[in-house]
Amino acid sequence: MDPSALIPATESLQVPWGWFQFLLVVTLFLHMLAMNVMLGTAFIAFVNLLRRSGEPDPLSREISGKIPFTIAFTVNFGVAPLLFVQVLYGHFLYTSSVLMANFWILVIFLLIAGYYLAYIFKYNYEPLHGGRVIVFGLAATVMLAVAFFMSSNFTLMQRPEAWTRCFDRPAGLLLNFGDPTFIPRFLHFVTAAVAVGGLSFALLYEFRHRRGDREAAPLVRSGCYWFSFATIVNFGFGFWFFGSLRPDVFDVSTVNGILAAVLLLTGIVLGAVSVISAMQFRVMRALVTVLPTIFIMILIRDLVRTAYLKPWFSVSDLEVVPQYSPLLAFLLFLTGGAVLIVWMLRLAWRTIKAGEVQS
Amino acid sequence: MNYPVWQLDAAGGGLLIALMAVVHVYISHFAVGGGLFLVVTEMKGIREGDRSIVDYVRRHTRFFLLLTMVAGSLTGVGIWFTISLLNPAATSELIHIFVFAWGIEWVFFTAEIVSLFIYYYTFGRMDDRNHVLIGWIYFGCAWMSLFFINGIIDFMLTPGAWLENRNFWSGLFNPTFWPALFFRSFLAFMLAGLYGFLTAVNIKEEQLRLRMVRYCALWLMAPFLLFLASAWWYRASLPLDLRSLIFERMPEIRIYLAAFTVLGPALMFGGLLMAIRMPRAVTRPLAGLLLLIGLMYMGSFEFIREAGRRPYIIRDYMYSTSIRTADMERVRQNGLLSEAKWTGNSSVTGENIADAGREIFNILCLPCHSIGGPLNDIRKLTRNYTPSGLEAKINGIHTASPYMPPFAGTADERRALAHYIGVNLNGRMDRQKDVALKTIAEDPVPEFDAEAADYVLLAWSDMGMKGMTDASNIWMIEPPGVTVNAQLIRRGPTPEVVVNGVTLSYAVDGEFMHPAARVSFWKNAQALYNVEIPEDTGLTGNGLTGTMTPGENVFTAAMLPIVPYTADNVFMPYPAVTLTASNAAGEILALTRVAAPISTELGCRVCHGGPWKVDGRSGITDVTAANVLEAHDRISGTRLQALAEEMGPVLCSRCHADASQNAPGNGEQLNLSAAIHGFHAGFVAGRGSFYCVLCHPADSGGATRAYRDIHRMLGLDCNYCHGEMEDLAVSLLKAELEDGKPHAADLLQNIRPANFAAIEDIAPRRPWDNLPDCLHCHLDFETPEDDTTFNRWTAGAEELYRNRTDESGMLRCPACHGSPHAVYPALNPYNGNRDILQPLQYQNNLFPIGANLNCPVCHTIDMEDELHHGNILRMFRNQ
Secondary structure, eight states: OOGGGGSOOOOOBSSOHHHHHHHHHHHHHHHHHHHHHHHHHHHHHHHHHHHTTTOOOHHHHHHHHHHHHHHHHHHHHHHHHHHHHHHHHHHHHHHHHHHTHHHHHHHHHHHHHHHHHHHHHHHTHHHHTTHHHHHHHHHHHHHHHHHHHHHHHHHHTTOHHHHGGGGGSOTTOOOOTTOTTHHHHHHHHHHHHHHHHHHHHHHHHHHHHHTTOTTHHHHHHHHHHHHHHHHHHHHHHHHHHHHHSOGGGGOTTSHHHHHHHHHHHHHHHHHHHHHHHHHTTOHHHHHHHHHHHHHHHHHHHHHHHHHHHTTTOOGGGSOBOOOOHHHHHHHHHHHHHHHHHHHHHHHHHHHHHHSOOOO | OOSOOOOOGGGTTTHHHHHHHHHHHHHHHHHHHHHHHHHHHHHHHHHTTOHHHHHHHHHHHHHHHIIIIIIIHHHHHHHHHHHHHHOHHHHHHHHHHHHHHHHHHHHHHHHHHHHHHHHHHTTTTSOHHHHHHHHHHHHHHHHHHHHHHHHHHHHHHOOTTHHHHOOHHHHHTOTTHHHHHHHHHHHHHHHHHHHHHHHHTTOSSHHHHHHHHHHHHHHHHTTHHHHHHHHHHHHHHSOHHHHHHHHTSOGGGHHHHHHHHHHHHHHHHHHHHHHSOOOHHHHHHHHHHHHHHHHHHHHHHHHHHHHHHTTEEETTTEETTSOBGGGHHHHHHHOHHHHOSSOSOSSOOSSSHHHHHHHHHHHHTTTTOBSSSSSSBHHHHHTTOOHHHHHHHHHTHHHHSTTSOOOOSOHHHHHHHHHIIIIIITOOOOOOSOOOOOOOOOOOOOOOOTTTOOEEEEEEESSSSEEOOOOTTTEESSOSOEEEEEEEEEOSSSOEEEOTTEEEEEEEOGGGSOGGGTOSHHHHHHHHHSSOOOTTOOTTSOOSEEEOEEOSSOEEEEEEOOOSBOTTOOBOSOOEEEEEEEETTOOEEEEEEEEOOEEOOOTTHHHHOOOEEETTTEEEOHHHHHHHHHHHHHHHOOOHHHHHHHHOOEEGGGTSOBGGGTBOTTSSSOOHHHHHHHHHTTTSTTSGGGTHHHHSTTOTTSSOOOOOSHHHHTTOOHHHHHOOHHHHHHHHHHHHHHTTOTHHHHHHTTOOOSSSSSGGGSOOOOTTTSOOOHHHHSGGGSOOSOSOOTTOOOSSGGGSTTTOBOTTSSSBHHHHHOSTTSOSSOOOSSSTTGGGHHHHHHHSSSSOTTTTTOTHHHHSSOOOSOOSSTTOSSOOSOO
16 A cells, blocks of 8 residues: 555645744753653662662652652643644644554553652652652653653654554554664663753752752762763664664755754764763763753754655645734743743742742 | 544543543633632731631642642643544644644643742742732633633634634634633632632631631632523524524433533532531531532533534534535545545445445544443444444434534445444344245135126225334324225116115124234223224224225225234235125125235334334334334424323324324424424435335335335336435425424425425425326326326325226226225235236236226126226226
8 A cells, every 4th residue: 555645634834834843843852851851860760769779868859859840841841842743744643643542542641640650759758668669660660651652653653654554453553663763762762861860960969069068969970970871871772773764864965864964973972072071070061062962863853754754745845824923922922921930930949049949 | 534543442432532521621620710719718818817728728739739730731631642543633623723822822831830839839938929929820821721722622612703714813712712711710710619628628627627618618609600691601602503403402412401400509509518517527528529510510511512513523614523514525426435545445345345334434433432332332322223224324314413424425335334333233134035925825706797797896995005003002103994995886888886775894804803912002092092992993983894884986994903913913914805795685796805905014123123023024012112202202302201101102193193094283293294204304315215115014025015016017116106205205394384384494404305406396295185196197098108206296185096086976096996006907915816806806807997998897898988087998008
C-alpha cells in the first residue's frame, strides 16, 4: 500500500507556518528544560536512595520537595509545544497517536500516578522509611515510561512507511520498534535529562554555596559529576543515534542538511565545553554552554523531522487563510501573562528572601 | 474517515471521554469557583481578625492544590489526548480554528500554576494584602481559562456566524457563549461550597466547624437562583431546532434532563441539612454524598450538552462520524470505503461483506457506540433487528433519531454494515431460504351442471388477504375478521341477481372452528373494545357458521372470526368457507366454496425483535409487541407500556383512525395507515417492494404469499399499483396535512419522494378510500399501455374494485374477477385451486367468469352485446 494514501488531509493556517514553528521551538525548549530537570533529578534521587538502601540523604530530600514543581511545569510547558506541533503536523501526530492509542492514553494515567507519587514522596519523605525507594522508584519508572511512549509517538509520526503495519494488527497497539532511531533517540534524550538533572541541582547548591552554605559544596561537585558522566555517556548514545539516522538528514548538498550538520557540530563542541566546565565545577559556565546546546538539539530534532517527512509533506505546503487578530490577541496575552508571572515571582522571591520557603 | 480508528470495542461508545471529561469538568469548575472561595474566605478571616479561618483556608488550599493541580490539570490534558484519539479530525479542526484561543488559555494556565504555588507556599509568610492579591490573580486566571474554553466548547454546540464567515471571533463569541459563561461560573461558585464541605467537616474545633460548614452551605445555595436564571438564558439562546431536539425529540437524554431537574433541589436541600448542627459522624458522609450528587448534577448537564450537539461534533459543520456536512453527498455517491483512507477494502463484494462491514462500523459507529460496553452498546441497541431490518433502520436512522447522522455510504455499504452488526455481532439472520409451505390437497371442485343448474353462486373475500395482529395481549391493530361476499344469479338468457326469497348460509372449514383456542383476542376483547364478545364470534356477531346478510344485490358475511391456525396450530392462511344458497323450502339452489384469506405473517419482528409466534413462520409474540410499544413511547413520548400494564392491551385505532374498521380515532393523531407508513418510510426507502414484504405477508418466499394473481405472474410487484413506499407515505401524509394534522409535516420532512421531483407532485390520498384501480391501467378495459398507476386514485370507497359494479349495476367486479390480489387467474401457494374454485366450477378454466366467451355460465346462451363492460367478448389475453 502506498503510505501517501494514508496521510490525512489537514486544515489551513491562520498565519504563516513560521509563526507556529517559532512558537513550537521556543516552548519546546522550555518543556525540555523542565522535563530534563524533572526526569533527571528524579532518576538521580532514585539512584541515591538505592545506593543508600532508602536511607534519607540531603539530595533526595531536596529533590522530594521540588519534584511536584518540576512536574507541574513540565506538564504546563508541554501543553504549548503539543498545541503548536498539532497545528503544523497534527495529521501525522494524530495518526501515530491512534496507531499506538493504548499506550498513548496510558501516558495520562501514568502522569497522574507519577504526580501523586511525587506528592506522596514530598509529604511523607520521613515517614516512608524504606518505602522511599519503592515510591520514588515507581515515580521514576513512570516518568521513563512516559518518555518512552513520547519517543515512540514522535518518531512513528514521521514514518508513514511504517503505518501500514497497522493493517496486520488492530490499531492502537503499535510501538515504533521497527525504527532504528527509536531506542538510541530515547536513550539519548533520557541520558541528557540525567545530565541536566545533575547540573540543575549543582546550580541550586552553587547558589546556596555562594550564599554561604558550606555543606553545599559536595553537592555541587556531585551534580557536576552526574552531568559530566551522563553527558560523556550521552556522546556515545548521540553517535549511535546519529548513525541510525537516514543519511539524507545530514546531506550537505541540501540547505537542511548543511544546517543540521553545522548545528550538530556546534552542539557537540558546546556539549564538550560544558562537560569540561562541569568537570572543573564551573557550574555557571557549564550552564551557559548547555542551554544553547539543548536549544540546538531541539533545532536538529526539528530538522530531522523535516527530512524524514520530506517525501510526504512540508510545512510550507500548508494553505494560509489569513486571520491575524487572534495571533495579536495571543501575543498581547502572552506578554501580559509573562509580565504578571514575573511580577508574582519577584513578589514571591522577596518573601522567600525574608524566610526560606519550604516547598 | 481520514484517520485510523482505535478499536476500543467494549470501552468505546464515549466511555473514555465521558469518564475523563466528567471528572475534569467537575474538578476544573471547582478550580474556578474554589479559587474565589479561597481568596474571599481568606479576606473574611483577615477582616474578622480570625486566624483560625485563615488557617482553615490554608488547609483547604492544600486540598485544592492537590486536586486541581494534579487530577484537574492532567485530566484536562487527558481530554485533549482522548479526543485526538477518538475523533482526530474534529480535534484537528478545533486546534486549527482556535489555536490562539488555546494558546491564550495556556498563558492563563501557566499563571494559574505560578499564582497557586505562590499562594499556597507563602501562606503566613507574605503580607496579607499581597497574598490576597495573589489569590485574586489566581481566581482571575482560572476564570479566564474558563472564559476561553467555554467559547470553544459552545462553538461546537452553536457555531453561529462562523459557519458563514469562518471568523475566529465569531466562533469564540458564538450564540451561547455568554449564557454558558454565566451558567458555568455560577455552577463553579456552587461547587466551591460543595467541595468546601469536605474540608470544613474535618475542622476539629466545633464552633469553627459549624461556622465554616454554614459558610460553605451559603456558597452552595446563594448562587442557585442566579444559576437557574443563567440556565434559562442558556436554554433560550439555543436555536429553536436545537432546543426542540434536546428538550422534546431526544428521548435518550430524558433521564439526564430529569436528573438535572431533580438533583439541583436535592443539592439545595443537602445544603440546608448541612447548615444544621449535626455530629461529624453525619456531616462527613453527608458531605461526601453531596459531592457525589454534585458530580451527577454536573455529569447530567454535560451529557445533555454533548447529546444536544449530536448528530454533529461541530454543529452543522462536521458530523460525529468526523465527516463534514459538505462532504456527505460525495461520500454517499462514491462510497465510504473508497473515500476513507484507512480501510483495507475499497468496496463491498460478496466475499468481504463482514470485513467491509466492520471497517464501516469502525468509522461510522465506533465514535459513539461500544461493542458490549456500558455506553451506547451497539449489540443492545440493535439486538431486535434482523440484518434486513437493520439495513432499513440505518437507512432512516437520522429521521426517527434526529441525533444520529445520516448514513454516509452507498446501498452496498449499508448492507455490509447491517450484515456485520446483525450477523457478526448479534448472530441474527434473515430468512435464508423460502418457507417450506405445508401444502394441502387441492379442493374438490363443487359440482355444476351447466345444462340443468338454475343458479350460479359467485363469492369472494373483500380484501383478498386480511392482515391480523395476534398480539392482543399487548396491542391490537387488526382483529380477526374476514368478510366474505356472494352474489346469487338465477341463470337464463336474461339472468337475474337474486337476494329475496333465498338464504345463503356459510360454514368455515372444520379445522378452523375454534379460533379462541388459538389466539388471545377473545380474552382481551373486553379490554380492547369494551364489549363482551363470545368466544369464536366475530366483532359483528357472526360465528363460524351462519347466514349471510342480504344487501341490495350482495350477500355479506362480515368479519367472520377466522384465524389462520388449524386445530393443530398449523399456520394456514387460506381457510375456505362453504356457501350454500337455499330457498324457503330448504332446497339447495347452489353451492360453492371460497377462500377466506387471513394472515398473521406481519413482519414487526424484523425490527422489533422476538421470534415468530407460531411454527417459526407467523404471528407476533408478546416480546415483539412490547418492543413496539417501547419504541412508540420512546419516540412519541407516550406511555403506552404503562397503559398496557395498568389497563390492558392498547387498541391502536382508538387514537389512530382506521377506515377499514370504521374507527374514527381521536381526531388528533394521524390515521393508522399514514402513521405507520409515514413513520417507516424514512427507513424503508430505496428498495422497491423488498421492504413492503418485510411487513406485509406478500413475500414470494414467505409463509403466506398473499399476492398471488395474474399480475404477479406477469412480473408486477407491489410498487406498480401502490407506488414506492416513500411516495405512498407522502400521499397519505399529504391528505392528513390537508385534514389539519400538523404531525404529518414532521414526518413528511423526513421523506424524499422516490419517483417524483417534489412532494408537491404527489396527490394526497386517504387510506381505504383512495386506492389504485384496474381501470387506471386497463383504460376502457383494454390492454394497458402503462403498468404503473400510482398517483391516480379512486375518488372514494364506492369506486373501489370490491365495491364497484359492471355497467348493468348488478354485478360486483370481484364476483367475476375474484378477490383483490387474487384476481383470476390466481395460483394459491397452498392449494393450487383454492382461489379459482368458481372459474373451475362454472367454466372449468382459471379465467374470470364469462371470459373466453363463457357467457352461457349465466346467460345459458352466447351473447353478442358487451353488457357488463367493454372488450368482454373475446378470449382471455394472458392464456
